[in-house]
Amino acid sequence: MKNSEVLTLLSDPKVLKPLLSKLKNKLSGLNFKERIRILEFCGGHTHVILRHGIDQALEEWIEFVHGPGCPVCVIAQSRIDYALNLAEREDVILTTYGDLIRIPGSNGISLQQVRARGKDVRIVDSSLATIAIAKGNPSKKIIFFAIGFETTTPHTAFLAKRIKEEGIRNLLIVSNHVISTEILDFLLTNGLKVDGIVAPGHVSAIIGAKPWEEVSLKHQTPMVIAGFEPFDILLALDHLVDLIKEKKAKVMIQYKRVVKPEGNVSAQRLMDEVFEVRGAFPWRGFGYVPKSAYKFKEDFSFLDAEAIFPCQYEEKALKGCLCGMILQGKAKPWECKLFGRTCTPRTPVGPCMVSNEGACLAYFKYRLASR
Numbered sequence: 001m002k003n004s005e006v007l008t009l010l011s012d013p014k015v016l017k018p019l020l021s022k023l024k025n026k027l028s029g030l031n032f033k034e035r036i037r038i039l040e041f042c043g044g045h046t047h048v049i050l051r052h053g054i055d056q057a058l059e060e061w062i063e064f065v066h067g068p069g070c071p072v073c074v075i076a077q078s079r080i081d082y083a084l085n086l087a088e089r090e091d092v093i094l095t096t097y098g099d100l101i102r103i104p105g106s107n108g109i110s111l112q113q114v115r116a117r118g119k120d121v122r123i124v125d126s127s128l129a130t131i132a133i134a135k136g137n138p139s140k141k142i143i144f145f146a147i148g149f150e151t152t153t154p155h156t157a158f159l160a161k162r163i164k165e166e167g168i169r170n171l172l173i174v175s176n177h178v179i180s181t182e183i184l185d186f187l188l189t190n191g192l193k194v195d196g197i198v199a200p201g202h203v204s205a206i207i208g209a210k211p212w213e214e215v216s217l218k219h220q221t222p223m224v225i226a227g228f229e230p231f232d233i234l235l236a237l238d239h240l241v242d243l244i245k246e247k248k249a250k251v252m253i254q255y256k257r258v259v260k261p262e263g264n265v266s267a268q269r270l271m272d273e274v275f276e277v278r279g280a281f282p283w284r285g286f287g288y289v290p291k292s293a294y295k296f297k298e299d300f301s302f303l304d305a306e307a308i309f310p311c312q313y314e315e316k317a318l319k320g321c322l323c324g325m326i327l328q329g330k331a332k333p334w335e336c337k338l339f340g341r342t343c344t345p346r347t348p349v350g351p352c353m354v355s356n357e358g359a360c361l362a363y364f365k366y367r368l369a370s371r
Helices: 003-009 013-028 043-051 077-087 098-102 111-116 129-136 153-166 180-189 201-207 210-219 230-246 265-274 298-303 323-327 359-368
Strands: 036-042 062-069 092-096 121-123 141-148 171-177 196-199 223-225 251-253 275-277 280-283 287-290 294-296
Touching: 013 230, 036 043, 036 201, 036 230, 043 062, 043 230, 043 359, 062 180, 062 323, 077 092, 077 111, 077 141, 077 171, 092 098, 092 129, 098 111, 098 121, 111 121, 129 141, 129 153, 129 171, 141 153, 153 171, 153 265, 153 298, 171 294, 171 298, 180 201, 180 210, 180 287, 196 201, 196 230, 201 210, 201 265, 210 223, 210 251, 223 230, 230 251, 265 275, 294 298, 323 359
Parallel strands: 036 062, 036 196, 092 121, 092 141, 141 171, 196 223, 223 251
Antiparallel strands: 275 294, 280 287
16 A cells, blocks of 8 residues: 555544444543543644544643653744844854744844845755765855754764865854653652653654653553544544543554554664764753753764854743743643734744744644634
8 A cells, every 4th residue: 555545544533433433432431530631742633633634632641741841842032032042143054943043032023024124044955965065065064953852963963074074164064952751750750740641653653652651651651652533543543542441551652554663773873973962952931951062072072063063042932922831831832822812923023933833824724724
């Protein structure tokens, strides 16, 4: 069966309806005193859940809590201000992934607006695209503002190796790569109460199941690694409800067509070769979280842009924006007074309305905009 046929099958109502009915019957037969709280860590899962109305279909039994698994959303305000400062330099071409350029800095200005004023800010769809830019602009410093969880970290690590191998001296990198298991552990340690967790499929394709198992056991919270089709979510929820009922703190892999228990060992080795864990790193809404991000090892320190242009910006909360609270599972998008008013996809205030994985954008597209 072709991949396109598999994806069609996984979103076919004829397949989904019996699975949803089974899950509803199972939930109806359980004697939970309150709705169970399930955290979907990944913003991609949030969009699937809302787009297909899974939250509404199961709202009698399940409260979905939206987590910090949106790589654009979790970028600290101080890091955005840092990127803006780099972009203003005449000797710099700043490169990064798409959604990041629309996030406002603490002064309300985004990289997109800086680019409109004539500064050289470029969107790349691959980290390796920065090599051609560097070779074509030898008099400039090319800075790749790298972001993402473990899903994109190997790409940056591969770029770092290419820079070293080819002796490219005008291509630098800012690492904003963050560690999913550490932020989840931080959330649960600091009081977030959930009964189960839908773990991210793409991150798990890299790191495997073992790192999640450590978090699950520590916090006695079951987890299911899920894919990104409605079938994946419903089946993952079905497994998760069983684990919650049986009070089993274990990790199951629903997304077996992509995720192996050991993960991608080659990608893990590449990351280990290039990166080491930082002492602490700022997250939007969380402050500085210990051991939650990567920095370059000594052998690759020559390409670390922060060594040449230190980041010296303080964290500033955007007035009225609840993005940080939403990422912590402490607020829902509609509870923000800016949501759908001042803050819209065309005029975003916070990154949760910017990113294609942002919870605010999901609610705007699939709830507010449909009313």
